[in-house]
Amino acid sequence: MQIRKKLTYRFIAIVAFILFFSSLAIYISSADYRRDDFYNRLLNKARNTAKLLIEVEEVDAKLLQRMEQDNPSSLPEEKIVIFNYKNQRIFNTGEKGVLKISQELIDQIRLEEEVRYEENGYEVVGFMFADTYDRFVVIAAGKDIYGLSKLRNLRNILLFVFAISIIIVSISGWLFAGQALHPISKLVERVNNISITSLNLRLDEGKNQDEISQLAHTFNQMLERLEKAFKMQKNFIANASHELRTPLTAITGQLEVVLMKDRNEEEYRNTMASVLDDMKSLNHTSNRLLLLAQASSETSQVDIKPVRVDDLLWQVQQELTKRNTDYFIEIGFSETMEDEAQLTVIGNEQLLKTAISNLAENGCKYSDDHKMEIFVLPKSKHLHILFKDHGIGIAKEELKHIFEPFHRGTNALGYKGHGIGLSLVDRIVHLHNGKIDVTSALGQGTTFTLIMPYS
Structure with missing residues (x-):
């Protein structure tokens, strides 16, 4: 009805x-x-x-x-x-x-x-x-x-007045309800005109600060989030396609060239080595995309358990310095730490390790000396983990975009990477109900602060 x-x-x-x-x-x-x-x-x-x-x-x-x-x-x-x-x-x-x-x-x-x-x-x-x-x-x-x-006359008069009043009230109530709901009808008509190709349209919020105006405002906010999400999805698909197509194109080109004529053993080896590098790059990108999809899922779909953050930090330090011998990662802990339980958070061990590894690797990669510092500071309800480097820094106008998938700063284009790492870190942190803060200055370095709840 x-x-x-x-x-x-x-x-x-x-x-x-x-x-x-x-x-x-x-x-x-x-x-x-x-x-x-x-x-x-x-x-x-x-x-x-x-x-x-x-x-x-x-x-x-x-x-x-x-x-x-x-x-x-x-x-x-x-x-x-x-x-x-x-x-x-x-x-x-x-x-x-x-x-x-x-x-x-x-x-x-x-x-x-x-x-x-x-x-x-x-x-x-x-x-x-x-x-x-x-x-x-x-x-x-x-x-x-x-x-x-x-x-009897009074009774007849009362019955007559009652009947006439009901008729008048029915008509006036119908008109009044129609007038009261007219703005909603306009909203419905406007909403019906909004499709996936016209998410830029907005509802008229009017000048009155009433419930209908609040409804229109809330719906407009939802449209803004949807429009932003669709744009991000569109950009993500385009960038992912590009990142996957580049190594595939390189592999295809190399194989076509090598098949054009007979080659000696060394040429075949060089081609196979180049193809293997491209395959590794393609595999690395695919794994990052899979992790990004996993980090975007609901918490209930992720294996959650108590995780020792210090153990993850030592593991990441060992793995990164083993793969890159010129990397140096210094890990420090606050003197105010009273209990080892302050180093334990509830989360997914693999995802948290990935987030820490990405931040540590970025800090070393974008620093000329390939050095960075990690400092652990426990608070009453949260654990703060600071990742500080003295690298190229991030421009102020680009700070709000650094967590978007495939976004890379203008001063980072000369470095190897795909622009997935920070987006993956951001989603992992929010999946664990945490928060990530960043401060940076061009040419001076960047500090990322992970704020993770204990429970």
């Missing part, structure tokens, strides 16, 4: 609920007032009649009966019956048998002094009337024709 219909139905239900119970309260209070008013008029009329009969000597029952019949102030279908202390009927203005008056009723009136009830469409009141020498029982009945007619 559309939200517009839901809002309209709920609006109608709320108004109908309020109108119904308001009308019901008005009707019930009016009915109670009419009943009490008629009983009071009936009581006063019967009391005056009893006074005339009992206290005025010149008036007897027959005369009073004729007076009541011709009295214009008499109530509709008025019946008045009076009993003396012997329960003998001494006065009756109506036909006998209209009211069923039993001995039990008379006794009840004498006991309670006033009784009210309804019988055969009549509203009846019975009460005690006492003079100096006797106690009389007076029973009066009548029909409130005019009061009931007014009550």
Whole structure:
């Protein structure tokens, strides 16, 4: 069901609920007032009649009966019956048998002094009337024709007003809901026009800082992230294709050349050695891409366990200096370290080793003396690992791009590499809920700081 219909139905239900119970309260209070008013008029009329009969000597029952019949102030279908202390009927203005008056009723009136009830469409009141020498029982009945007619008119008016109000509320609620949801309809229409080829489009956030404006702003932020992700993916595919195609093209070219004519053994060996180097480069690039894909996966898909960072540092130092004899890596630890547990983090050992190895290798590779320093500084909740070199540095305007796949600084193009390493480091660190900071100055060196949580 559309939200517009839901809002309209709920609006109608709320108004109908309020109108119904308001009308019901008005009707019930009016009915109670009419009943009490008629009983009071009936009581006063019967009391005056009893006074005339009992206290005025010149008036007897027959005369009073004729007076009541011709009295214009008499109530509709008025019946008045009076009993003396012997329960003998001494006065009756109506036909006998209209009211069923039993001995039990008379006794009840004498006991309670006033009784009210309804019988055969009549509203009846019975009460005690006492003079100096006797106690009389007076029973009066009548029909409130005019009061009931007014009550019926009130009921019809309330029903009519209720029906008209529901119709008006339905129309106005539908229009109001449509007007309130119109901005959302515009957003939906705009969103439907956005496709993978038009992620540059944005929703109109408007000038009002309301919930719809916040929704549009949030959606625009999501579009920006999607557009950025698609651009990165597109660039990644293009760069990956280029990096993979270059050694493949070189291999193909060398093999085609060597097959053009017969070669001697030395030429074949040289060609095979060159092809092997290209294959190693291709294999290295493929492994980096696989690690990059693994580091981009969810944490739940990665084997997580406690890892000693110092062990990884010594392993990386040994492997890098063994492969590159001119590399020198100095490892230091803070004097404030109190417990070996401060060197343990929760993570994937292979991925963390890859991140440390990339940072250490970059530090040595981009330094003229091929030296770098690694310093471990434990904090209360995080372990800080600093990688400092005195190499070529990174330009300030390029710092925000260094973690993008295949990005290489303008001053690093002369060095061997593919631009995957730092992107891989960044994804590994974030996969472990860590953080990486970098400070650099051209010609002075760069410092990377890994901030890893203990748990």
